[in-house]
Amino acid sequence: MSWGFDTDPEFQRELDWMEEFVATEVAPIEMVLSDSYDVTNPNFIKLVRPLQAIVKERGLWACHLGSELGGPGFGQLKLALMNEILGKASFAPIVFGCQAPDSGNGEILAHYGTEEHKEKFLRPLLDGEIVSCFSMTEPHAGADPTMFKCAAEQDGDEWVINGEKWFSSNAKHASFLIVMAVSDPDAPPHSRMSMFIVPTDTPGINIIRNAGIGGEPMGEGHHAYIRYENVRIPAANMLGERGQAFIVAQTRLGGGRIHHAMRTVGQLHKAFDMMCQRVLSRETKGEVLAQKQSVQEKIADSWIEMEQFRLLVLRTAWRIDQYQDYRRVRKDIAAIKALMPKVYHDVISRALHLHGSLGISNEMPFTGMLMGSYVMGLADGPTEVHKVTVARQVLGEYTPTDDLFPDYHLPRRRDAALAKFRDLIDLEVGQL
Numbered sequence: 001m002s003w004g005f006d007t008d009p010e011f012q013r014e015l016d017w018m019e020e021f022v023a024t025e026v027a028p029i030e031m032v033l034s035d036s037y038d039v040t041n042p043n044f045i046k047l048v049r050p051l052q053a054i055v056k057e058r059g060l061w062a063c064h065l066g067s068e069l070g071g072p073g074f075g076q077l078k079l080a081l082m083n084e085i086l087g088k089a090s091f092a093p094i095v096f097g098c099q100a101p102d103s104g105n106g107e108i109l110a111h112y113g114t115e116e117h118k119e120k121f122l123r124p125l126l127d128g129e130i131v132s133c134f135s136m137t138e139p140h141a142g143a144d145p146t147m148f149k150c151a152a153e154q155d156g157d158e159w160v161i162n163g164e165k166w167f168s169s170n171a172k173h174a175s176f177l178i179v180m181a182v183s184d185p186d187a188p189p190h191s192r193m194s195m196f197i198v199p200t201d202t203p204g205i206n207i208i209r210n211a212g213i214g215g216e217p218m219g220e221g222h223h224a225y226i227r228y229e230n231v232r233i234p235a236a237n238m239l240g241e242r243g244q245a246f247i248v249a250q251t252r253l254g255g256g257r258i259h260h261a262m263r264t265v266g267q268l269h270k271a272f273d274m275m276c277q278r279v280l281s282r283e284t285k286g287e288v289l290a291q292k293q294s295v296q297e298k299i300a301d302s303w304i305e306m307e308q309f310r311l312l313v314l315r316t317a318w319r320i321d322q323y324q325d326y327r328r329v330r331k332d333i334a335a336i337k338a339l340m341p342k343v344y345h346d347v348i349s350r351a352l353h354l355h356g357s358l359g360i361s362n363e364m365p366f367t368g369m370l371m372g373s374y375v376m377g378l379a380d381g382p383t384e385v386h387k388v389t390v391a392r393q394v395l396g397e398y399t400p401t402d403d404l405f406p407d408y409h410l411p412r413r414r415d416a417a418l419a420k421f422r423d424l425i426d427l428e429v430g431q432l
């Protein structure tokens, strides 16, 4: 019997240390610094670098990576418990060296990069010296990558990239981009594109503007609209086989999606704690909010939804560790990706609402968190697409019947039961 919900005491001590460290040392940073990817900002260097050193010293750096890549190799279940803590503070992932999209980009480089790529790009990325960007979505198409147009043409021992990309997060701080481009326009749709490493100091990479999320000041966002104009890169910068960009992209997306879900559990806990403190403290009509049934319902619904989501995330993490094969957990990952924005949205909305005007004000974090719930419904693909994956995978486990009536049609079941038991029991007249 291998089911269990215990955390071994030794690892629990690490989690307790992380909880305390994130709350006291890391969380305050977001009150004075706004951009956790601006690794050259002098204040980042002063505040974040010393904390990264402590995490490395403690053996908790890059906890998403296996030991062969310099991480502790904890596996996904332990990582899930750690990410629940890291999800509570915006600087925590970078302090622990496991922030997206660098974590996924690192996985791509580890799988498909040459020794030279690993030395030049992967090593400084894993050490936290640089950050990177994944540049795939285009202004005219996102959810359907077969519509992408950004082109890569071979010219001798170079590739030349021309086209536009949209919402390339953190491009403005990145040392390199991983770009998906059409290299074989006449091939079948899923074999038309290849993946490339493009260093950001290559001539021809023009950031038209940096879009922000709603509510952020115009022009100061983190998501680049990029025009690639005759960007020349060595042929060796192709990652994986020519025309295999979809396969390469999957290397990062499976892990990336569940890591977002793990951190979302942390955000949910944070909002839930605030909600509980508020309803126990605020009085109206002679009693605290917590004594009102409709408020209790909101607390109960939030706790139930949060726990359901958490258990699904943890079981998926456990399955990844068991199978070591993302293809076997596609359904599970798509399911948590589809569920995440809804639970996140619903719990945050209740937390905001129960704080009244304070909740909607810019003196509380709820409106930003609410926007985060919409982000989780889009980044790494919209919810609808993931639900299609769940449905297809689930339905793949069933077979249709050729019969006019289904297998479970009651007359058919009754006839089968009669045949099975006729000699054993006295049949009741009403059932014949």
Ligand SMILES: Cc1cc2nc3c(=O)[nH]c(=O)nc-3n(C[C@H](O)[C@H](O)[C@H](O)COP(=O)(O)OP(=O)(O)OC[C@H]3O[C@@H](n4cnc5c(N)ncnc54)[C@H](O)[C@@H]3O)c2cc1C
Residues within 6 Å of the ligand: 101, 133, 134, 135, 136, 137, 140, 141, 142, 143, 144, 166, 167, 168, 169, 170, 223, 375, 378, 379, 380, 381, 382, 383, 384, 385
């Ligand atoms: C905060 C954030 C960060 C991001 N970072 C990056 C990044 O670093 N790199 C990058 O390349 N991209 C990034 N993206 C882009 C993201 O991958 C896309 O937003 C996503 O794939 C959807 O594409 P789209 O925005 O073009 O929406 P569209 O493709 O235009 O889809 C719009 C809507 O149409 C509906 N829809 C689409 N397809 C279907 C379908 N098959 N069935 C039913 N309904 C459908 C859905 O409601 C969907 O939300 C980021 C997005 C966000 C929000």
